[in-house]
Amino acid sequence: MKELLSPGHTACPACCDTMIAKFTLRALGEDCIIVSPTGCLEVTTSAFPTSSWQVPWIHSLFENAGAVASGIEAALKAMDKKEDTKVVVLAGDGGTLDIGMRSISGAFERGHDIVYICIDNEAYMNTGVQRSGATPFNATTTTSPSGKVSFGNPLPKKNMPAIMAAHGSPYVATTTLAYPKDLMKKVKKAADIEGPTYIHAHAPCTTGWGFDTAKTVEIGKLAVQTALWPMYEMENGEITSVKKIKKPKPVEDYLRMQRRFKHLFTMEGGAEEIEKIQAIADYNIKHFGLQ
Template identity: 75%
Template structure:
């Protein structure tokens, strides 16, 4: 029997870049969640490219929140639906970038999960503030060159590790936390479907390579997303009630330089003195992931 793909509820006509990671993430989210969904979307690339007033590319109810309060708005919608007796029929999803999630909106997310609101939060992690010029966020990986952490004579780029947001949300008592990638659409759709069917605050962290912010050809978005997983720099796993329950195994991990060399933000590591040692440090991050998550 021929398999029929789920319907996409994002229409054409948006103004996103060719190969835009946010559009992929939004499509796969709604293909997993289905039409009975309300989307909360804070300020960011996805918001500005899909909703130029008075038009919209969304075919489900959608509301724009401030940069910092998507989780608070989603909490209010969920509480209102409960008061009306309609929550069991409607899914509430907040979908935002890493800056709105891991930095600016962190307090609202923490409060919403602590209170146990029944909605799903999805972070599209493109690893910088792409809507304002690719400045560093707490999702920016080690040694990436950004306008606020530029590589140069005194620096190899961002000196800090990525914030482990999935672990933080699991520590809030979330019944379901998962990582995924736009390079694996079926994985993302399955996890979104599962998350939205679980009662309580659920969290999905989706890796989303950005063609403009990272510096790669627009045709390579999904290829680079897969490379992040294949090099074990982005492990795919699920956590239920704080315990890791599913992991995508990587039989033969690829060296991290295969991933790094595809992107302008890491170009300096291959030309600067000391770059080889920095690449070894990034390989150590992948090796830690292999051991910690049991990727082999």
């Protein structure tokens, strides 16, 4: 298979962004146009005058990937050249859940035939690991640091898949780089469906989360196995499939491997905070029927 994301980019070893981009392109093939807003993926794959992209690719601003993708899709239709070409956004959580929310909302409201993939590494990694709407509860970031009066981020992770399902998207799914076959299957399914579809991909980040580069896939699998990252599909607003977990692992197994949660194991009261995170996993098991 021809790799449509060339080696030689400047991403970190085992970079979550480039892994998801590579799997996405394997699922789509060459007949696609990629839109990437500002972020790690854009910076590391397109340093002037080079590019790692072997398909048409356009860089948008942080806040307007949804609008740019809408314009490309509308232009292809106007020129009667769309055929099977799929317009796909590959954006980070900051450019999706926060800065780009208006843009993606408008694109889905208008019903553009695009696939929007959020590469969720749970913070603004490219600009210094600042908190985003996707940052999990109690994770430490540079703008939500743990310390004497804080256990880190005090807010819950924004439920973006539910928000997109509420926009009337015919297909919404969650996945992770740790299960590439699942990711590629869902990307292909999303691309085959007419209308605006959304995929939220979990993306463990070695730099921002603080773990050895060799552990990227292991961390991703633990997120699923502890039920902190439920994997499911929604069609027309209804959950149609979930990845079952026979024996969920304790969230402590996942948290302990990451520097961003290290304070929970050293600070007074940390055990109680871990129990709160376990409650989130327990809720996911019940709500999504993971067992």
